[in-house]
Amino acid sequence: MTFPIENPRDTSRRIVRESIAPELWRDNEAFTQKLDRTIKGSRLFNHPVIASFARKEFTLKSMGIVHSEVRHAFAEHFGDALIRLMETTGTLERRLGAKPKMAARFLIQLNVLEELGYKPTPRGKTGFVGHPGFSHYWQLVDTLTAVGHPEQSWASYAPSPEADAVRKSLLGSFGDHLRLAVVLAGIETAFIPYYGPWADNTIAVCPTDISKGYHSIHVEDDDGTIVDHDHSEDSWYIVRQALTPDRYAEIETFLNDVLEEWARFVDMLAAKDRDVKRAA
Structure with a gap:
């Protein structure tokens, strides 16, 4: 048996979509579009910190705190x-079968590879291209060093209660495939407005050139694309596959709760910046 290999993201999305009944996909898609509207209408998506970043108001010291809190x-x-x-796609097999599970894993794996530093293979070459140094977390580590918070200082950094709450909520979703997919789709969607202004502010105050590092990952490429748009839609595909109508109300409440938790996290970042400026 031969399989098309040229468009792995589109192919795996199609198989994921076709793994449930068309009417259920239609209903689930409408529900996730409602969730998307909820995110984009939330105070998190429209938080004043975005405009503060755009005006480059956060200081270098404040940016050190921001990056440390985001890391934690x-x-x-x-x-x-x-x-x-x-891993949790394994819970899908009994309801949907083995092949839908593998299609979902394949689609998620594309996100994992990009997160870990793999890049699309240039035309005319075979194999993988990339390096662990291109992984998003590695790039953040380098940026933290540039803004004054190297890795050897992390053990003595006291994160805020708001950062602890977000971390606990993320880890608390690890046992539920659907909730975890919703959290990841929410992160990929809700923070898109932050990345460009955050990058501009950080680059403006950083004493070294970090324009090719972490803050080049989530912003627009030369062709106008943003990697998070693909990752966001991939995650929503995983959500739609896993959703059943009996969980709609639960998931809607859950998303509203995490959006407010993330907004309180951003409130804290704004407060920390004000504290830094008052102490200067």
């Missing part, structure tokens, strides 16, 4: 969460 709350375990999501 989200980044340290984000790759773990993607790998865990691959």
